[in-house]
Amino acid sequence: MAIEPDQLDRSGRELAAMLRRLRLQAGLSGARLAARCNMSQSKISRIEGHKVRPSLLDVEQVLRALGTSAAVAADVMALARIAQTEWQDGRSLRRKGLDKKQLQLAGLEASSTTFRYFLLSMITGLLATPAYVRASLDDAPPEQRSKAVSLKLERQRVLFDRSKHFTFLMCEPAVRYPLISRDELAVQIDHLVSLSRQPNIRIGVIPMGAYLGPGALNTFTVYDESVATAEMDLGAIVFRDGRDILDLIRRFARYEERALFDGDARGLLAEWAESCRDDL
Numbered sequence: 001m002a003i004e005p006d007q008l009d010r011s012g013r014e015l016a017a018m019l020r021r022l023r024l025q026a027g028l029s030g031a032r033l034a035a036r037c038n039m040s041q042s043k044i045s046r047i048e049g050h051k052v053r054p055s056l057l058d059v060e061q062v063l064r065a066l067g068t069s070a071a072v073a074a075d076v077m078a079l080a081r082i083a084q085t086e087w088q089d090g091r092s093l094r095r096k097g098l099d100k101k102q103l104q105l106a107g108l109e110a111s112s113t114t115f116r117y118f119l120l121s122m123i124t125g126l127l128a129t130p131a132y133v134r135a136s137l138d139d140a141p142p143e144q145r146s147k148a149v150s151l152k153l154e155r156q157r158v159l160f161d162r163s164k165h166f167t168f169l170m171c172e173p174a175v176r177y178p179l180i181s182r183d184e185l186a187v188q189i190d191h192l193v194s195l196s197r198q199p200n201i202r203i204g205v206i207p208m209g210a211y212l213g214p215g216a217l218n219t220f221t222v223y224d225e226s227v228a229t230a231e232m233d234l235g236a237i238v239f240r241d242g243r244d245i246l247d248l249i250r251r252f253a254r255y256e257e258r259a260l261f262d263g264d265a266r267g268l269l270a271e272w273a274e275s276c277r278d279d280l
Helices: 005-025 030-037 041-048 056-066 070-083 090-096 098-111 130-136 142-160 172-176 182-195 242-256 262-278
Strands: 085-089 114-119 165-171 201-206 219-223 227-232 235-239
Touching (some): 005 056, 030 041, 114 242, 130 142, 130 182, 165 172, 165 242, 172 182, 172 201
Parallel strands (some): 165 201
């Protein structure tokens, strides 16, 4: 099923209204429903008022407590699954301020312990040199650029928290993309080699020509097993449905089998860095 970006926001409001309508049709007060679901009355109120995003388990509990028919429950659960997905368009992020996005990512990084990054066409900010970070934000509004660069670089401190574990899978185009000059790119690739020696960081390299399976590829990140993001040039999609997250973890595992790690990865990265220097 194709889901349009505006449908993602609308579905949350529709879900809240539908759950309230079903409660009223069942003749239950918010307090009665809360007791049947073993939830607080305030949580039921926030769900129905579209003040909090209910999990799929929350919705299932409410539907069981209401004695909803199988057909209606199926429709509501389909809507709930869409509501678990959030579209963040780039234009809105720029209007709100790119620093808000950086703070949001920092919050995700602080609350997560296991990270999986699949990088298709560019190096992620956590692994980027200052020159690469500045170039990646070159199209940002001038009044936002300096703060966004600073926050992006500050986020890199999370890499040195040994309680957190990172796996980065980078396709060859992501490593060799000429976002910066050839000499700066050589330094960037050297930086990847250095980070790959850190015990809590695994950097895998997928050379051109490696077959990754059917279907379109896109950059994505999985935080623990609770949240995932897929990035495009126009924005990002945030997934919270466990089924979507599990699907991305399975894809990641498949891609991981095609990647080079440790000495093999460092050897290939060193070769690419030397190629940049030879071009000067």
